[in-house]
Amino acid sequence: MVDEPAGRGDGGPADRAPDVALGGFGRDLIPRVLASLVRRGEDFDAAEDALQEALLEALRVWPEHPPRDPRAWLAAVATRRLVDARRSDAARYRREEAMHAEPRPVVVEEADDTLLVLFRCCHPDLAPASQVALTLRAVGGLTTREIADAFYVPEATMAQRISRAKRTLRGRRLDRPGDLAVVLRVLYLVYTAGHTGPPTRIDLADEAIRLARQLILATDEPEARGLLALMLLNHARLPARFDAEGRIVTLDRQDRSRWNTGRIAEGVRILQSALAEQRAERPPGRHQIEAAIAALHDDAASAAETDWPQILSWYDELVALTADPVREDPAAVLGRAVAVGHVLGAAAGLRETDRLRQVIGDRHRWHAVRGHLHELDGDLLAAADAYADAARRATDVAERDHLVRQAARARATHRER
């Protein structure tokens, strides 16, 4: 209902002042500076607060006075903040001091540092919303205000969420390896948040891709590369996903010339490097499989040329990852049902969705897929009813409007016959 989402992620909104101020690279320094402060003996919680203040100061000062060594600048200003805080001295240090901050020697263990801070922020004891917020601030280098804007909550609410998360983690050591699977899930949450809801000044999908790029420098795990590939391959289609009025355009109707071929090429390259490491005892994981499916869609010159049989075989691998996919991974079974519909016929696809009725029969996506399969089957009346059922259950305005249109269009076409 708000601004039109067309062109989201198409190079990003014009007014991304923070990135300009930080020269496009400054944000990547945040987790490294943070880790170096913590390694020096500072408390994670206090160091993260001090660094956030240094970041705000950088956004103010750097446009006019770019630092020679941004990393040393951030470390020095954050250190000064920590000293100030310890003296309980409320007086703000003077701007000139900040501008002429002396570089300090810093330990260089950059990739490991990023990973350790990521593990910290994605600690399994934190709720997903807190993991996401803390990751965006301590690793992504976003300000609290930017994160609040991205999730449509007041800044004070987001600040509280972040400080509660840090309180939960207080006293835990930074040098412990964490759960990479949780990190991957958190980054994917950031990414999907960027694909739903109206666009904001901070493009969360771009942020997630940037974080995933940092991650693959820090770990050789193929699934991390699979996740980055998946994001790039899906994000490549974003410019075509909405028309000029902000209406959703489904994959089969998209103008494929608007897809970002650079992102597709990069995604395919990264995916291939990950898949090249698969062995019998280590088959590709979920993200690599989903990236492979996205790559096959991206590779088709037209919807009619989509290689559905190969997509179906990847879905077979995806559902084989869980013992009881209907209950443990219904989204994979639903995606597979579409592929079954295109390879073995719509009726077979609909039978596949029947297995999911008990589990996700109240979700809009189940009804939307049924609508698509009924339409493929030529039963426009059933398709219209399914789309209308889906629209009533949708929780995204653009998607709801799209489903209402699909229902009205199917009904009108049925009447004309």
Added chain:
Amino acid sequence: MPKYLLLKHYRGGPEPHHPFPPMDQWAPEDVEAHMAFQRQVIEMLEENGEYVGAEALTPTRTWVRYGGPGAAPVTTDGPLPETSDLVAGWFMIDVDSYERALEIAAYASSEPGPRGEPLYEWIDVREIMSGPPSDG
């Protein structure tokens, strides 16, 4: 400047001025016109500097109340099971006067329905009480 909440309901208000079928049964071009009008109302409010916010709500509703000591919360589809009081969404506007709020509400109510006829939808206009800001 007073702020007003304009509440839109699924289907009419006290009584629908004239009944209309669910939108998925309209002609596709009528659906497009209706949705374009919704966008246009928000654009107009933004251009006038009268826009504060607008949200749509899903039609699924649960009423809940305290169940008593040690008891689970009580939930129901609603003490009043008619759909006429089901809020579909709202506009929040910041305007010069009560009269302007009514004018905007009446305009929103003229949204096109089947065959481009206005829906004459009832809009519930409520003034927001002023008070200390909750968030800087």
